[in-house]
Amino acid sequence: MGPQRLRVAEVSQERQQVQTQNELLRKKTMKIPTRFIAGLVAVIACSTMLSRASAQTVQETYLGDLEFQGQTITKETAELLHRRILQQRATQLVTWAMPMMNFNTLYPAMLSNQKMSENDVFFSLCDGYDGVYPYMTANVTTPYTIAMSDLSKTGPVVLDLPAGEIYGVVNDAWMQPIKEIGSGKPETLLLLGPGQKAPEDFKGEIVQSNTFLVLYFYRALGTGDEAKKLRTAVQAYKLSEAKNPPKTSFIKYAPKSGDKVELNTQPRDMRFWELVNEYVQREPMADRDRFFYAWLKDLGIEKGKPFKPTAQQKEILQQGLDVGMAMSQAISFNKTREMFPTSLYGKDSGFEDAMAGMNPKIDLPTYSQFNERASYGFEATTTSAGMVSRVAGKGSAYLGSYYDADGNALMGGNNYKLHVGPNPPAANFWSVTVYDIENRLIIRNETKRSDRSSRTEGLLKNDDGSVDIYFGPTAPEGKEVNWIQTNKGQSFFVYLRLYGPEQAYFDQTFPMSKIEQVK
Structure with a gap:
């Protein structure tokens, strides 16, 4: 008899032995009192429950207790963690957005306060107690001459800077300087947004911004009539009007009693996320922000798509904003x-x-x-x-x-x-x-x-x-x-x-x- 047949015979013999043992056990249990069998069942059930309970473990974490069955996370805990992931990402997105949010509140505030449109190129003259009030940590001592442009609306903008003691900067939408103003010599600058190009015959310095929204401001640091004259000596106009530039508008911000005043401060409600979405839709994505855009997508903000957050997303976005603003204050003030x-x-x-x-x-x-x-x-x-x-x-x-x-x-x-x-x-x-x-x-x-x-x-x-x-x-x-x-x-x-x-x-x-x- 070959090895395989021998093994089959052994298995058959083992099965017969098991069946004989089972039959003997059945006959014996028939003689056991019913109360004993009920007790045995209860003991087995309790043992099973204890076995399952021993498999259930709890891990203490900074998020609270996390429950596991063996090494597997429970469904309830997994659901909790999915929500915590979104809350944490929303919170960190608030701190990520801080500098960009600054300019995305400043620009509409300037347009509203000065009663201008996004197609206008103008300077806002801000000084004194009421004149600088709407703008974060403004300085009352030194007057500001401020302009902002959305280059996707105005097209490229030309700045003609005079000789003299004026100092300022051109910032992109993340408050990053892209051109320092203050050489003391006459200069002509051309501000370009993403994808915009300068004419081949342009004579001056090309300032290429990675964002369409730009801020350009300066101060005349001298005193007396010379400083007063320099304050309105810069010329700004659209490149499309370069052949016959209009007179530059300098508008003194002097609100009257009862005027509506828009503030340059981060909103603490869903308007915050609406402004983030406006930025995402208007501007190209910086390469450094790819993962942040993935987080935004999970929360309902995606380039090329309308921002229509679900009720749950709204709740999580507001929770993230509440904690994110507190964290930002902790980072800033402590x-x-x-x-x-x-x-x-x-x-x-x-x-x-x-x-x-x-x-x-x-x-x-x-x-x-x-x-x-x-x-x-x-x-x-x-x-x-x-x-x-x-x-x-x-x-x-x-x-x-x-x-x-x-x-x-x-x-x-x-x-x-x-x-x-x-x-x-x-x-x-x-x-x-x-x-x-x-x-x-x-x-x-x-x-x-x-x-x-x-x-x-x-x-x-x-x-x-x-x-x-x-x-x-x-x-x-x-x-x-x-x-x-x-x-x-x-x-x-x-x-x-x-x-x-x-x-x-x-x-x-x-x-x-x-x-x-x-x-």
């Missing part, structure tokens, strides 16, 4: 040395570099900056090389303080004092400005002033040349000129600006003092 190694001024001064150590170019050789642009984009608008200049006596520096000496929020119902030591390291001048936390705009108050500076007429100085600046709902007696009024129920923060920062600032040897509550 900088850490781990995230921003160079941004905290001194050892424990209470002041931080508002620029967060950002390189305005954003795209560095080995990575693109994320934390820095999210931090700055939450609280401020526009960047330029001059704002991060490391040359003593050139450019400007911005130090922010968001908490008092005890680590508490600066509250408008309290009284505070900031001590500015003698000889602040500013070759030109320095200023202190108060902003509200909610919108990052200059504080609105009965006195209609939000700053004090070394140029403030009658500013009181101490015997050693230092200055004490006061914040609170009421002025300390005899110190009114050094006082900025704040509002009960409204938290605020403070900027110290240094124009022409000197070496003591870069070395961080000029002592800065924390803002102290006066009780």
Whole structure:
């Protein structure tokens, strides 16, 4: 008999033995009392349940408990995690969008406030308490001359810059500088959007933007009639009108009582995501943003398709926005040395570099900056090389303080004092400005002033040349000129600006003092 047949015979014999044993077991169990069988069944059932329960495990995580059966995640937990994935991505998309959202709120605000259209090329003259109010962390001390264009609507735009002391920048839609203004010599610039080309006979510098939305602004930093003349000396017009350019429109922004004022601050409702969608539909996708666009697609925003989020997507988008705005404020107002190694001024001064150590170019050789642009984009608008200049006596520096000496929020119902030591390291001048936390705009108050500076007429100085600046709902007696009024129920923060920062600032040897509550 061959091996195969032998094995079949063995199996047949084993089966017969099993059947005989089963028959004997059946006869024996027939004699077992029914109550015993019921108990045995209960024991087996309990054993089965315990066996299943022992297979069910719980893993503690920062998201809460995650349930597994063996090594397999349960259906309920998987469903929870799918939602958490979308919530986390929506949250991170908020911080990703910060600098872009800045300009995508600024542009419609300018058009609405100046009653202009997206087909117009014009400059907005913004200065003074009411003139700069709508724009995030604007400076009241130095007038702005601002223009924005959607080059997909206007076509290429020509800028004729005069000789003289004007300084500014051209930014793309992500607040990245694409041209610094300030050579002091006459220049002609041609601003081109994606895919737009210059005429072969164009004489001047071509400024190619990666986005259609661009901002171009400048300041005349001198004083007197010369600065006043320079402020409206730049000419801007559409390339299509270059043969016979119209007179450039300079519109002073001076809102009247009752006028609707559009603000340059990020919305906290679905309008935020609508603006993100408008950007996605208008602009080409930057290569660095491919994965972010994949996240947007999962949340209902996709290029070439209408934005019609489901009820669940709306809920998740709003949840992500709520947390994303809080995270952005944490990044911006609570900088850490781990995230921003160079941004905290001194050892424990209470002041931080508002620029967060950002390189305005954003795209560095080995990575693109994320934390820095999210931090700055939450609280401020526009960047330029001059704002991060490391040359003593050139450019400007911005130090922010968001908490008092005890680590508490600066509250408008309290009284505070900031001590500015003698000889602040500013070759030109320095200023202190108060902003509200909610919108990052200059504080609105009965006195209609939000700053004090070394140029403030009658500013009181101490015997050693230092200055004490006061914040609170009421002025300390005899110190009114050094006082900025704040509002009960409204938290605020403070900027110290240094124009022409000197070496003591870069070395961080000029002592800065924390803002102290006066009780």
